Amino acid sequence: MIRVNRGIAIDDSEITFEFIRSSGPGGQNVNKVATAVRLCFDIRRSPSLPVDVRDRLLRLAGRKAGENGVLTILARRHRTQEANRRDAVKRLIALVQLAGEKPKKRYRTKPPASSRQRRLEAKRLRAQTKDKRRAIRSTEE
Numbered sequence: 001m002i003r004v005n006r007g008i009a010i011d012d013s014e015i016t017f018e019f020i021r022s023s024g025p026g027g028q029n030v031n032k033v034a035t036a037v038r039l040c041f042d043i044r045r046s047p048s049l050p051v052d053v054r055d056r057l058l059r060l061a062g063r064k065a066g067e068n069g070v071l072t073i074l075a076r077r078h079r080t081q082e083a084n085r086r087d088a089v090k091r092l093i094a095l096v097q098l099a100g101e102k103p104k105k106r107y108r109t110k111p112p113a114s115s116r117q118r119r120l121e122a123k124r125l126r127a128q129t130k131d132k133r134r135a136i137r138s139t140e141e
């Protein structure tokens with residue numbers, strides 16, 4: 001059981017780990033040992049997540065969640081399977097915690113009169129500056 005916060009705990013059976021060979025430098029160790037970890041978590045079918053958290057998590061995951069709603073996290077920073085596994089779980093927990101926070105409700109506000117006045121004054125000064133750049137028109141036509 002992975003405890004995310006007070007209200008959310010993800011069961012271990014909902015997460016699958018796949019160990020694969022890591023890319024990049026590392027010599028013989030990279031070629032022989034499957035140290036990278038691919039963590040898969042089905043967001044849409046998870047009974048552990050409330051509906052609103054599910055929706056926010058799908059939006060936050062972006063391309064990490066495929067068309068079918070399965071979140072895939074690839075961890076290959078470390079040289080051992082266990083360290084990469086911990087890293088993948090830590091990243092999953094951080095993402096779910098972020099999705100668990102309810103967004104603040106935004107209240108519409110009016111700009112104060114002083115800022116409206118400053119804006120209009122700046123526009124007037126800018127218009128004067130541009131007006132002075134114009135060619136002088138003759139009035140004898």
